Amino acid sequence: xxxxxxxxxxxxxxxxxxxxxxxxxxxxxxxxxxxxxxxxxxxxxxxxxxxxxxxxxxxxxxxxxxxxxxxxxxxxxxxxxxxxxxxxxxxxxxxxxxxxxxxxxxxxxxxxxxxxxxxxxxxxxxxxxxxxxxxxxxxxxxxxxxxxxxxxxxxxxxxxxxxxxxxxxxxxxxxxxxxxxxxxxxxxxxxxxxxxxxxxxxxxxxxxxxxxxxxxxxxxxxxxxxxxxxxxxxxxxxxxxxxxxxxxxxxxxxxxxxxxxxxxxxxxxxxxxxxxxxxxxxxxxxxxxxxxxxxxxxxxxxxxxxxxxxxxxxxxxxxxxxxxxxxxxxxxxxxxxxxxxxxxxxxxxxxxxxxxxxxxxxxxxxxxxxxxxxxxxxxxxxxxxxxxxxxxxxxxxxxxxxxxxxxx
Ligand code: XIL
Numbered sequence: 001x002x003x004x005x006x007x008x009x010x011x012x013x014x015x016x017x018x019x020x021x022x023x024x025x026x027x028x029x030x031x032x033x034x035x036x037x038x039x040x041x042x043x044x045x046x047x048x049x050x051x052x053x054x055x056x057x058x059x060x061x062x063x064x065x066x067x068x069x070x071x072x073x074x075x076x077x078x079x080x081x082x083x084x085x086x087x088x089x090x091x092x093x094x095x096x097x098x099x100x101x102x103x104x105x106x107x108x109x110x111x112x113x114x115x116x117x118x119x120x121x122x123x124x125x126x127x128x129x130x131x132x133x134x135x136x137x138x139x140x141x142x143x144x145x146x147x148x149x150x151x152x153x154x155x156x157x158x159x160x161x162x163x164x165x166x167x168x169x170x171x172x173x174x175x176x177x178x179x180x181x182x183x184x185x186x187x188x189x190x191x192x193x194x195x196x197x198x199x200x201x202x203x204x205x206x207x208x209x210x211x212x213x214x215x216x217x218x219x220x221x222x223x224x225x226x227x228x229x230x231x232x233x234x235x236x237x238x239x240x241x242x243x244x245x246x247x248x249x250x251x252x253x254x255x256x257x258x259x260x261x262x263x264x265x266x267x268x269x270x271x272x273x274x275x276x277x278x279x280x281x282x283x284x285x286x287x288x289x290x291x292x293x294x295x296x297x298x299x300x301x302x303x304x305x306x307x308x309x310x311x312x313x314x315x316x317x318x319x320x321x322x323x324x325x326x327x328x329x330x331x332x333x334x335x336x337x338x339x340x341x342x343x344x345x346x347x348x349x350x351x352x353x354x355x356x357x358x359x360x361x362x363x364x365x366x367x368x369x370x371x372x373x374x375x376x377x378x379x380x381x382x383x384x385x386x387x388x389x390x391x392x393x394x395x396x397x398x399x400x401x402x403x404x405x406x407x408x
Contacts, residue, residue: 061398064093064391067406071360073133075367077314079375080119083126086371089396096133098313098367099123100377103136103182105145108174112148112166115173124181135313135367136182138240139171140224141189142199142210150211163215168227175231184365186240186271186313187228188221192256194287196248221256222265229266240271240313243287245295254302261306270303271313272296275369275378276352278345281323288322293355300355304362311365312356316389317349317401318378331385334394346404349391353405372396 065074075096078086083097090097101107102120109115127134149166152158158166175185191210193199201214212220221239228237239257244250253270260267274296281288300310319332319341332341356363370376372392379386391402 061402062406064402064406065095068366069095071357072311072363073365075133075135075365076371077137077367077369078123078371080123082371082375083123086375086396087126089392090132090371091130093392094132094368094371096135096365096367097123097127098135098137100137100369101144103174103178104138104141105149105170107144109170110146113169115177117177120178124178128181134178134182135311135365136175136178136185136235137313138186138189139174139228140167140187140212140220142212143190143207145211150215157211158215160216163212164220164223167212167216167220167223171224171227172231175228175235179232179235182232182235184236184238184269184311185228187224187237187267189240190242191218191221191239192241192249192252194243194246194249196252218256222260222263225260225265225267236268236309237266238269238271238311238313239267240273242273242275242314243291244270244272244299245290245292246287247290247295247298250299250302253299254306257303257306257308261308267308269309269311269364271311272299273314273369274312274316274352275314276317276348277322278317278319278341278348279321281321283323286323291322293351296352297355297359300359300362304359309364310359310362311367312363313365313367314369315352315366316369316376316378317345317352318387318389319345320385320387326385328384332388333386337388339400342400345388346400349401350404350407354408357408373399 068074073096074094075098076086076090076094077098077100078090079100080102082100083090099120102123108117108120124134149170150158150163152162171187175182191199191213193203193208198218199208199210199213201209201211203209216223225237228235239253241249241253244253257267257270276291277288280291283289303310319337320326353366356366368390370390372394373388373390374394374396376387376389378389388399391399391405393399
């Protein structure tokens with residue numbers, strides 16, 4: 001199966017990275033490759049009608065976040081570079097940011113007890129200078145967490161007591177530091193698999209394993225929320241997950257949240273990552289098969305039935321179709337990302353935004369995973385597969401998708 005090939009490839013990359021000490025960067029790229037595991041024999045498409053898009057420049061276009069202000073804030077993930085290089089478009093069209101990597105465990109506590117907030121603080125300060133809100137991402141994840149966390153003094157796996165103490169210490173320190181600046185936290189990220197099972201320490205692929213679960217069982221989720229709430233009782237606490245449109249997965253997330261709430265655990269909302277594609281997969285065995293507005297709506301309604309709010313936390317819309325095999329000559333370029341493709345991307349964006357607007361009482365924020373197509377994690381991998389998943393183009397000008405989500 002296509003995914004297992006990609007996964008064994010990732011395993012290879014990971015062992016190479018570990019062996020060479022090249023570490024995080026290669027592993028991060030490998031993580032991106034995993035997400036891009038869709039492959040394709042490019043189908044010829046009928047030419048679509050070209051949507052009339054105003055020739056307005058970015059500066060002349062109406063503001064996205066102003067238009068959506070009555071409904072919900074519009075956010076963007078930024079890194080320490082893009083927050084400056086994209087400052088003009090950010091300040092005009094967005095009123096919230098998320099640090100793409102700079103608040104993750106490995107960024108803030110690479111070495112035990114040595115917290116480094118310098119990069120994240122500079123980003124928060126810049127966001128504040130533009131009156132933007134800040135979402136915190138992410139306190140507990142199986143990725144981008146240094147190995148020391150799970151290792152005991154003797155080199156053996158950390159004991160449950162030690163890991164729990166470290167978890168509490170990290171969360172207490174980080175959430176206290178950003179208290180008053182970060183209004184919402186993705187407390188736990190990706191604890192449930194696509195098949196609805198808990199992510200364990202025994203997943204076949206190394207980069208899919210959760211040492212949190214291996215050492216603490218499922219208890220780490222409740223512990224993380226409690227620690228975050230103790231540090232900042234005013235912060236909104238989210239459980240963040242991808243592919244919530246898969247029926248087994250959304251049902252398992254729902255069951256987990258229901259139990260947490262029954263146990264009195266302070267959870268306030270669910271983050272829907274929403275890394276979407278230009279169309280769903282036609283293969284019922286592919287995860288992208290369920291990537292429809294109707295399936296995502298069911299997830300929103302299910303979570304809302306628990307009294308939880310929902311935020312779209314990592315929205316982008318790849319121009320590649322999941323499960324389709326693409327050869328390098330079929331990779332999109334600035335030239336082949338044609339009007340026709342732009343129109344289809346815009347239509348799909350429009351459908352999902354109509355859904356978010358329809359549920360604006362539940363959906364309390366929509367954040368894109370990036371600002372413009374010149375800086376997206378989807379293009380960050382060595383095979384050179386460029387993607388064009390955001391509302392603003394390589395030059396930060398609004399795309400057809402921008403006008404499509406503004407049209408209501
Ligand atoms: C990604 C970043 O965008 C990349 O720069 C990094 O190399 C890997 O992580 N789900 C998440 C995000 O919750 O933290 C991920 O961000 C994308 C998938």
